[in-house]
Amino acid sequence: MNKKISLKLSYIVFFSIVLVISSAILAGYAQDNTWIKTFNSQYFDCATSVIRTSDGNYLIAGMTDNGKKIKNIGYPFTVLKIDPSGQILWQKQIGGKEEKKSKSNLIVQNAYNQPLPGSNRPEKIIETKDNCYAVIVNSCFLKFDQMGNFLWAKDYACLYRLTSFEELEDGGFIACGTAKALIPGYSSLVVIKLDVNGNILWSKGFKVEGISSNRNSYFDIHVLKNGDFILGSRCQKDKHNCVQIICMDFQGEVKWSKIYRITDASVYNNYGFYALNLTQKDEIIFSMH
Structure with a gap:
């Protein structure tokens, strides 16, 4: 990739x-x-x-x-x-x-x-x-x-803030954001699948390392051509700024998760990740600040 x-x-x-x-x-x-x-x-x-x-x-x-x-x-x-x-x-x-x-x-x-x-x-x-x-x-x-x-x-009571969403083929939606319930040392990512009227069909929560419980963390989500979902988040590993990419299936089960270290020291520590997108070949592009 x-x-x-x-x-x-x-x-x-x-x-x-x-x-x-x-x-x-x-x-x-x-x-x-x-x-x-x-x-x-x-x-x-x-x-x-x-x-x-x-x-x-x-x-x-x-x-x-x-x-x-x-x-x-x-x-x-x-x-x-x-x-x-x-x-x-x-x-x-x-x-x-x-x-x-x-x-x-x-x-x-x-x-x-x-x-x-x-x-x-x-x-x-x-x-x-x-x-x-x-x-x-x-x-x-x-x-x-x-x-x-x-x-x-x-x-949605489970969310502090929605940060991204996309419409699905069935007219429903997939959305993500930060959770209200915070875990010390983590930022909690929540993914929700919605029907055409915005009712929650299922929700999944994830712990993202090293964000120091920052509710302002930004998560992004996109739908792959095969129907899977791809999520992006800033994280920290071994005191280094990183990007975490998570792939999950249509039911919200994680298929894989990978962390990429950002070598540019100028990347701002507090907010970091801002957007993820896909090329026509489903290659992943992500941006930081």
């Missing part, structure tokens, strides 16, 4: 300062179809996930601090859809005074049975096979239709 290591910059796209989308990069269009747009800028905002949708538009999810934490809502996050020229088609803010009593807030609040904790950072947004959209925020999983109307939201 080939291993490729690349650096990934934190906050590739800035939501409140300047959003840059180059269609030549994202969609293979001509080089002259490039523009710069600014969406919101009064407070600290940051786009954390951007995708091109099947209808040729773009979907953006981001965290925002509107200057005031709302009781029983928390700091808001935003999802907006824009056309190829950067014009907003619709925008949804979950949390904040303008949306305090909205149906979408009630769905999220009822899913949590508690206030949304802290700043809400959408880790990933995708388009689903039924042409809807799904996003993970903290320990909550939300799904909404093409117009931004929320369909359902789920909160």
Whole structure:
């Protein structure tokens, strides 16, 4: 298996300062179809996930601090859809005074049975096979239709924070994140398999060495062509920064686990692993910071 290591910059796209989308990069269009747009800028905002949708538009999810934490809502996050020229088609803010009593807030609040904790950072947004959209925020999983109307939201008590997910062929999802229950000297990785409505079918927990119980540890998950799942995590072994790659089958049973030492001493100790991806040949690419 080939291993490729690349650096990934934190906050590739800035939501409140300047959003840059180059269609030549994202969609293979001509080089002259490039523009710069600014969406919101009064407070600290940051786009954390951007995708091109099947209808040729773009979907953006981001965290925002509107200057005031709302009781029983928390700091808001935003999802907006824009056309190829950067014009907003619709925008949804979950949390904040303008949306305090909205149906979408009630769905999220009822899913949590508690206030949304802290700043809400959408880790990933995708388009689903039924042409809807799904996003993970903290320990909550939300799904909404093409117009931004929320369909359902789920909160998973076993998780402190969801960090990655993918849709499966059957319309369900596989997701991973950090566990609420921490073990001294370890970071607990949790993998959950969900049905089409976000209900848990099974969950698996793993101990990751050397993270010193860091709840901010980032885990990533992808689906292989044969239906297996591949997970990535930073770990430490013999006081060296490493990456741990775990392969599990469709039922969550581990098929193999390998640790790769990172020789670059500049890799930051506290957070480390940020993303894993696959080539067309199912070779693994992972990135650190």
